[in-house]
Amino acid sequence: MDELTVNENFDFFLAAQRVTEGTCTPTHYQIVFNTSKIAIEDFSQFTYEQCFNYYNWTGAVKVPATMQCANKLAKLVGESIQSNVT
Secondary structure, three states: OOOOOOOOOEEEEEOOOOOOOOOOOOEEEEEOOOOOOOOHHHHHHHHHHHOOOOOOOOOOOOOOHHHHHHHHHHHHHHHHHHHHHO
């Protein structure tokens, strides 16, 4: 056997909220395809830090900032394309 087969997908739970009443609900993240060679611990740490990096909110958000921005950009592009079609 010349090469080692590595599973590129993994998952983890992350609770990046500060809760004053009740309990925190962790978010389940699934990495479906990863070719970056980043360790799972580093990936989850980066995701945790991005939960505190969203520019429209001073505290933690449930969805990391990079995903929030990508969602916002996709929505704006979709609205722009729809308005250009009509």
